[in-house]
Amino acid sequence: MNISTVFIQAYLSALLSQPPSPYAGPAQFKALKQALKQVEETRRADGTFEKHGLVNVLDAVPDAYIDIKYSDTLNFTATDVYGPYCACHLLPVVTDKLRVADSLLKKENPELRFVFYDCTRPVSVQERMWASLRHISLNERGRYLSNPKNHSVHNYGAAVDIALADTSGNVLDMGTTFDHFGPEAYPYMEKTLLMQGKLTKEQVNNRLLLRKVMLGAGFRQQPFEWWHYNAMGRPEAKIRYNVLY
Ligand SMILES: [Zn+2]
Known part of the structure; x- marks a missing residue:
């Protein structure tokens, strides 16, 4: 038995004799991550944003749900591209419009x-997302994501990805994820998809309600x-605001 084998055996036996970590289970891990995210959110809200x-959307729409999909691995990049950040910050002109949209929604x-x-x-996040779609042709990619070189309206804080939910947090069925x-x-394509039976009347109506108030x-x-709305076009955002890097 050589010295490295002895070392590996000693290391493994020490590892196996340790009590399980208190953060080993998924529930504990989730709680820990949530706590870290809250700390990071406060730090970033105090600084960068x-x-x-930029302002926190909850200042304008206090009862909204925040479910930042890119701050998790359950998105098309299969990567947590935001890390601990999981809040929603926007230009004040955008949160003003959302306040109006929310009052229209509540009337409905x-x-x-x-x-x-x-x-x-941030543009740095846009670059990571763009790279994750490198297997798709440039033309096709540009349909779903703005090329980071040209900037996205999201990079200025003037776009939102949004859906509707009930008071228990159940997201309404919009026909796709x-x-x-x-x-x-x-x-x-909604009218065609409805006729083809690929979308139901309820799914289309849910989208139409969101569209009506937005x-x-x-x-x-x-x-x-169906989830993406711009508060202004990219040319206007470019003239009036700076992107966040
Ligand atoms: Zn979007």
Whole structure:
């Protein structure tokens, strides 16, 4: 038995004799991660985002649900691209519009709330997401994600990825999941998909309700994603605001 074998055996026996970690279970791990995220959120809210003139959406829409999909691995990149950050910050002009959209929503149905999937997205995150789709042709990629070189409206804090939920937090059925890349998610295809039986009347009506209140507040719908709304076009954002890196 050589010295390295002795060392490995001693290491393994020490490891096996240790009591299990208190953070070993998924529930504990989740709680720990949530705590870390809260600390990070406070730090970033105090620094980066506020210095950039962005505000927390919960200041405008206090009952909204925040479910930042890229701050988890359950998204198309299969990577937690945000790390500990899991809040929603936007330009004040955008949260003003969301306040209007929320009052329109409550008039339609006081039991409904907004769910935010993504808000301001730093360019560095956009670059990671773009790289994760490198297996898709450039043309096709540009349909679902802005090339980071040209910047996305998300990079300025002027776009939101949004859905609707009830007061228990159940997201309404919109026909596809968030970040579904395909015609089923295209707003302009809804009538055809309804006729083909690929979307139900309820799914289309849920999308139409979201669209009604968002367009009513001055947002614009992205043509390939039912969840994406811009508060202004990219040329206007470019002239008036800076991207966040
Ligand atoms: Zn988006």
